[in-house]
Amino acid sequence: MVKSSLVRQALILVALAFVPGFVQAIFFWDKVSWRSPVPASEMVTVTQARAWGENTIWVDARPDNEFARDHVPGALPLNEDRWSELLPQFLAAWSPEKKVVVYCSSEGCNASREVAHRLHKEAQLANVFVLEGGWEEWLKEKR
Amino acid sequence: MNDAPTIKHQTSNFLNFVWRIVDVIVGGIFIYAGAIKVFDPVQFAIDIDNYKILPWPIGVGLAFYLPWLEILCGLALILRRLYLGGLSILTGLVAVFLVATIAAKVRGLDITCGCFGHASQNWNFSAHLALDLAILGALLALSFRVMSGNRLQDAV
Numbered sequence: 001m002v003k004s005s006l007v008r009q010a011l012i013l014v015a016l017a018f019v020p021g022f023v024q025a026i027f028f029w030d031k032v033s034w035r036s037p038v039p040a041s042e043m044v045t046v047t048q049a050r051a052w053g054e055n056t057i058w059v060d061a062r063p064d065n066e067f068a069r070d071h072v073p074g075a076l077p078l079n080e081d082r083w084s085e086l087l088p089q090f091l092a093a094w095s096p097e098k099k100v101v102v103y104c105s106s107e108g109c110n111a112s113r114e115v116a117h118r119l120h121k122e123a124q125l126a127n128v129f130v131l132e133g134g135w136e137e138w139l140k141e142k143r
Numbered sequence: 144m145n146d147a148p149t150i151k152h153q154t155s156n157f158l159n160f161v162w163r164i165v166d167v168i169v170g171g172i173f174i175y176a177g178a179i180k181v182f183d184p185v186q187f188a189i190d191i192d193n194y195k196i197l198p199w200p201i202g203v204g205l206a207f208y209l210p211w212l213e214i215l216c217g218l219a220l221i222l223r224r225l226y227l228g229g230l231s232i233l234t235g236l237v238a239v240f241l242v243a244t245i246a247a248k249v250r251g252l253d254i255t256c257g258c259f260g261h262a263s264q265n266w267n268f269s270a271h272l273a274l275d276l277a278i279l280g281a282l283l284a285l286s287f288r289v290m291s292g293n294r295l296q297d298a299v
Contacts, residue, residue, distance in 0.1 A: 009228025013219060017212035024184065025207040032185050037192050037199050 038113050044129040046141040049101045057093055059102040059119075061111040062135065072103070072138055078115055091123065103131035103138065162288060169281050170220030173233060177213030184210070194247050209236075220285075227289065234282040241275050244268075 033039050049056055058075035060067045067077045076093060078086045094100065100119060104111035112130045119128045131137065180187040188206035192199055212232065219229025248268055 006227040006231055009219075009225040010232050011228070013212065013215050013225055013228050013232055017208060017215050020211045021208035024181070024211075025204070028184060028207070032188070032203060034200055034203055037189060 038116070038130045042116070042129055043132045044101060045132050046137050049099075049129070049131060050141075052099050052101075055098055057090075057098050057100045059090065059100055059115065060135075061102050061104045061115040062109075066105065066135075071135075075103075078102075079111065080114055080118075083118070087123070094125070096126075098127070100125065100128045101131050102128065103134045106134045106136040109134060162285070165281055165285060166220045166223070169233075169278065169285070170217040170229075172278065173213045173217035173220075177210040177217065180206070180210035181214070194243050195250075196243060196246075212236075230282065230286055230289065234279070234286060237275060237279045237282060241272075241279065244271060244275065 033043075049058075058072040059078045060071045060075045061079050062071075062077075063079060063081065064077065067075075067079075071077075076086075076090050078090050100116075102112040102116045102119070104115075112134060116128045116130050119125045133140075184203075184206045187210065188199075188203045191197060191202040191205055197205070213236070216229035216233045216236075219225045220233070
């Protein structure tokens, strides 16, 4: 008797909570990035990044061996494994008017988001973007 | 004159009062925690994502849903409506939260709990753990009281 009462009550509460949650999600629909934790304003496509031309610094957030195999021409390696070692080289190439585009292997990888976040927070840089689709997308656009 | 029934009655009333205080405090904590997260669901989604357990879209969905569930269950405890359901859900939520927090620590993730939004962002792991264990203890005590059908106060 208690068990069925507990389950019934729990189900009622679980169902009731959907109502305000759903309404709030609708209200926030355009304000939150549903696909990725990076806000839409900080995501950039290959086409957009290429259009910036010489003003772009490409940052490769993948492991060293993947960077060595192939990378965006002129890209600088900057990954979390060798952050302190690689950051000075990046900062030497950076200037305030440049736009930084960070990429990792694909849409699903987190490395580019983590590196972009650290550049925002630790290096206090503005104009840091994450490449939508990552290295895979670059290769597709190249063909 | 036999004063035993009177003393027993007074003790029973006092215990009931104490348990009601516990209901209100625990319910109030969850209402507060839920309300803070309702006002900043994006930050809560980031906090969920930091545990690296769920995909981002699911984390966002939970960020909109869980705070309201916390608030409703907190109200259930205080108002004593759907009490059993609220108690069981909150106990489950805290247990899952504890496991996720310990797992994150073991994996070396340095994260904020997200339990109380930005209010708890500077708390260290021990503080989070202590509070979560205290709340879980209170919930389990309330559950035990309900399940035992007030046998404790009858034994006094």
